[in-house]
Amino acid sequence: MTAEREAELYTAVLDQLRRVGYEALTVDSVATHARCSKATIYRRWRGKPELVAKALQHARGTSLEDPDTGSLRGDLHAMLTLTDDEQIRKNATLVRALAKAVQTNPDLLKALKELLVDSEPTGLNTLLHRAIERGEIRSGYKAAQYLPHLLIGALLCRLLIEDQPIDRAFLSRYIDSVVLPSLGL
Known part of the structure; x- marks a missing residue:
């Protein structure tokens, strides 16, 4: 093929x-x-x-390792420029569908963990390690391990809580208001 x-x-x-x-x-x-x-x-x-x-x-497309703006805030915002609102909405639809499916399909959960979590292809760890090396985040800062949870949570909850589709403008505000403060920035 x-x-x-x-x-x-x-x-x-x-x-x-x-x-x-x-x-x-x-x-x-x-x-x-x-x-x-x-x-x-x-x-x-x-x-x-x-x-x-x-x-x-x-x-998943472009790895998050690609944007290196010199700051975690800049990297996270640059990550948003890699996609458009339509793709963000499509991704959110997939996340919601999979969040439900993994609860009753252990084979799916295993496959997703092996390919998407354990291999960490998204580059979030790279973004965090760079932020630690620059001194933005303390090494061992416990909240850093929850960065994927914070980002996925945004995809899952906007429609539920606000009855609004997710878009880059919302994610930008979310990064500045929730993600960065939770990381001590």
Whole structure:
């Protein structure tokens, strides 16, 4: 499978996940939307949990390690410029769908932890280590370990609490009002 075809398949996975949720997502529907056979999918991925996790890993795009503005605040705000409001809303939809699904699907939880958490592909640790090296955050500052929780929480809760879609303007205010103060900045 070419990289281009793989990207098309991952797009089909994420589109289906957003549209129907994890429970209703099937390898059949992904194969149909990606115009490939189920056999092709099962030869490459062990099943739906790994396929979804790999699609998410592929879609994460630019690593957060890339923005290095000289400050954690600058890096976090630069991270926001790497995507637009529509993609942020799509990401929030995926996070909400997966937050529900991992509660009842241990195989999905395991696949997501292996591919997205344990391997730490997002670069948040890199951002934090740079902030520690610059002296912005004390080494061992306990709140720093909760940075992923803070960021994911924003994606999960804005719609629920404010009945407003998430966008870059909200995330920018959230970084300045919640994330940075919680890190002692």
